[in-house]
Amino acid sequence: GQNIDQPTEMTATEGAIVQINCTYQTSGFNGLFWYQQHAGEAPTFLSYNVLDGLEEKGRFSSFLSRSKGYSYLLLKELQMKDSASYLCAVRDSGGGADGLTFGKGTHLIIQP
Amino acid sequence: AAGVIQSPRHLIKEKRETATLKCYPIPRHDTVYWYQQGPGQDPQFLISFYEKMQSDKGSIPDRFSAQQFSDYHSELNMSSLELGDSALYFCASSLGNRNIQYFGAGTRLSVL
Numbered sequence: 001g002q003n004i005d006q007p008t009e010m011t012a013t014e015g016a017i018v019q020i021n022c023t024y025q026t027s028g029f030n031g032l033f034w035y036q037q038h039a040g041e042a043p044t045f046l047s048y049n050v051l052d053g054l055e056e057k058g059r060f061s062s063f064l065s066r067s068k069g070y071s072y073l074l075l076k077e078l079q080m081k082d083s084a085s086y087l088c089a090v091r092d093s094g095g096g097a098d099g100l101t102f103g104k105g106t107h108l109i110i111q112p
Numbered sequence: 113a114a115g116v117i118q119s120p121r122h123l124i125k126e127k128r129e130t131a132t133l134k135c136y137p138i139p140r141h142d143t144v145y146w147y148q149q150g151p152g153q154d155p156q157f158l159i160s161f162y163e164k165m166q167s168d169k170g171s172i173p174d175r176f177s178a179q180q181f182s183d184y185h186s187e188l189n190m191s192s193l194e195l196g197d198s199a200l201y202f203c204a205s206s207l208g209n210r211n212i213q214y215f216g217a218g219t220r221l222s223v224l
Contacts, residue, residue, distance in 0.1 A: 045212055
């Protein structure tokens with residue numbers, strides 16, 4: 001089975017930086033994904049890590065440490081539209097088209 | 113760019129009725145995944161198909177079935193609907209069975 005933990009809610013200020021942490025315990029591992037989801041809408045892909053280290057993509061960066069079962073999503077230059085839920089998801093190491101196991105999501109509130 | 117298309121966007125059914133949800137993947141994508149997201153919950157993986165064959169199975173009830181057709185679109189068939197089946201149903205697609213999953217806008221099913 002898989003267990004994924006992330007904070008339920010975080011608050012940050014417009015223009016600032018925020019880091020959303022995710023820890024996971026999985027029987028197998030073949031990649032960690034971050035998705036953004038606005039209420040009632042589809043999850044939107046943000047980043048993907050399969051090897052240790054930092055992946056940077058514009059205002060968003062994601063870090064992975066497989067030995068620690070740990071990842072974080074870093075959002076810079078926060079904008080009001082970044083208010084959303086951020087979902088950490090892990091893919092198992094099975095042989096097929098595996099479904100993702102999602103964490104409960106972190107609800108990020110951006111204040112002016 | 114073309115995205116994953118799901119239909120219908122909204123569906124209202126009564127208990128014990130049947131429902132069929134359709135998913136059209138991004139052009140050239142050969143892999144489809146189905147997820148169920150209850151109110152305030154994270155998406156739960158149901159089932160996936162790669163090259164028209166079932167690839168992985170998650171928490172899909174026996175009352176549900178799905179298939180992927182020759183044009184790669186997929187349908188999720190739900191029978192004997194229960195109140196607890198009310199949820200957002202997302203379809204995602206990927207190019208290849210181990211790549212990034214892109215989500216459709218979802219079908220909101222309400223069972224009365």
